[in-house]
Amino acid sequence: MQVVVLVKQVADTAARIKLADGKQDIDRQSASLIVNPYDEMAIEEALRIKEKHGATVWAVTLGEAKAEEALRTALAMGVDEAARVSAPASDALTVARALAQAVREISADIVIAGRSAADDEQGQVGTLVATLLDWPHVTEVTKLEISGSEGVAEREVEGGVEILDFSLPVVVTTQEGLNTPRYASLPGIMKAKRKEIRQIALGEDVVGQPVLAVRSLELPPPRGQGRILTDLDPAQAAKEIVRILHEEAKLI
């Protein structure tokens, strides 16, 4: 069984970011980059499948050479193989076409992706890959069981749990609550260092033309000065806060 995890390298959400010249991307050179947290859950889930049923787990990313760091992290966590896809892809559709092609080349049975990436939060790629492959697809999975060529996935819905049966191959995306990703181990890090990363180069013939373009990015405005209400008793203060939220901030 081949399990493919789609991994994206994103800027550390705990760190500050800068925009690149032209404002169409963040400055990836200066950013501290991590594996997208939802993808870490995907890696963990794939490793659990491997530990239970035996499988070869692949981590696949699309990106520049620097993105191989994310693959090394995946390898250090215990993933068996890694591949980097390079392709002229810029929007979710072209990225998904490239990744779907990689999934075909690896002959995957299960594809696990994060529900969204912590940077652009578009949440399209997993679903697009499933569509392009014409495979069953379960989004935002909180529990996953595989047995033989069948599987059961749970997802949380308003006030309850939805349980879905499917047969392989399948594409699932992860949601909080699925698992707690393990840490990379030192022996894992050392092994990851020596591992060769498969290179998959794809051209425009595979990925096609993008259908979306980023016009420009803006950093959120710096937080304004707070306002402190003085000389009011609690009841008056509460009234005043409600008035401000309603009339000035127009939040309620």
Add this chain to the structure above:
Amino acid sequence: MWSWVALTAIGPDYFDVDSLLTEEERAVRQMVHDFVAAEVMPTVGEDWLKGRFPIELVRKMGGLGLFGPTLPEEYGGAGISQVAYGMIMQELERGDSGLRSFASVQSGLAMHAIYRYGTEEQRRTYLPRMAKGELIGCFGLTEPDAGSDPGTMRTRCRRVGDHWVLNGEKRWITSSPIADVMVIWALDEEEKVRGFIAPKGTKGLSAPAIETKISMRYSATGDIVLEDVELPEELRLPEAKSLAAPLTCLTQARFGIAFGAVGAAMDCFNEALDYAQNRIAFHKPIAQTQLMQQALVDMLSLTTRSQLMALRLGQLKQEDRFNYTQVSLAKRDNVRAALQTARMARELLGGNGITTEYRAMRHMANLESVDTYEGTYEIHTLIVGRDITGLNALG
């Protein structure tokens, strides 16, 4: 100009030391950083107050490969670089000096003593299990009346037939109350220092905890009492023939401390900078006052210098061209710099700074121990002094 990169959660890194690390070293640092952030930071303040060592983390740390990581794989190590080892220490001590002490003693003292001075059988029996955290080690050198001058130890070993009998008392031994494997140093009848592995449970061996510490409370510290403890010759470390043996182990652990101190200092600086930018007094952030800026810059300066010295020391050790006197200088300076940084951070935090809800005072209290153990500030001064003058002021 102050670049934002220098301010990431894992910094500060004002001189981009990051780019001097290998990818493997960065990965190790990130992993330990994440581990500490998730498993240590949420509870360390409370546990520290209770005087509780987080014993439940030992196997987890072992599972990640954090013990004896520079040893060859056959003994449970991962063969990582010296700087990567330093990064483990830095990130553990960013959490708490007690946690780093545990790792220092496990790896640098206990495992190192067995690796370096033990038989092949002793290595195979103990090292892989210690690497996994299944067995906890400690290192008993200091005594109630022999600290800076361990050569005057009173613990004695006497050969009787095919075994040895040990008598004496050790004091201030990190992890002794929780240790399964105690490395113990004793003088024989010819006044030569010999080393032993004493398994917990051996008759006559006990390790009462020292309960009155107001420093290093996230660490188990205790005595070791030896009353006619009988150990077979197979539990003696045959390659240890003089005081040089325990001192070589200490060099190993001090090396780690030079990095660890940087982690504690970084945490204090980060906490202080964040606090100063958000704490308003006289209608402006205290970071906007000249005095607090000076304090912050001094902290950054001390931390950055320590970081650079530690890294260089790690590189020299990797190339096997370092000297124990360089380790002394780095241990001495980096710990003192961290202590000063912690004191300044504590002061900047005002009243909040004296609680365990903030980190500075906990680090500060811990670093008082770090400044003393593994050779005091003064002793390292005299070691380096002797080296550069050729004149011995120590003895």
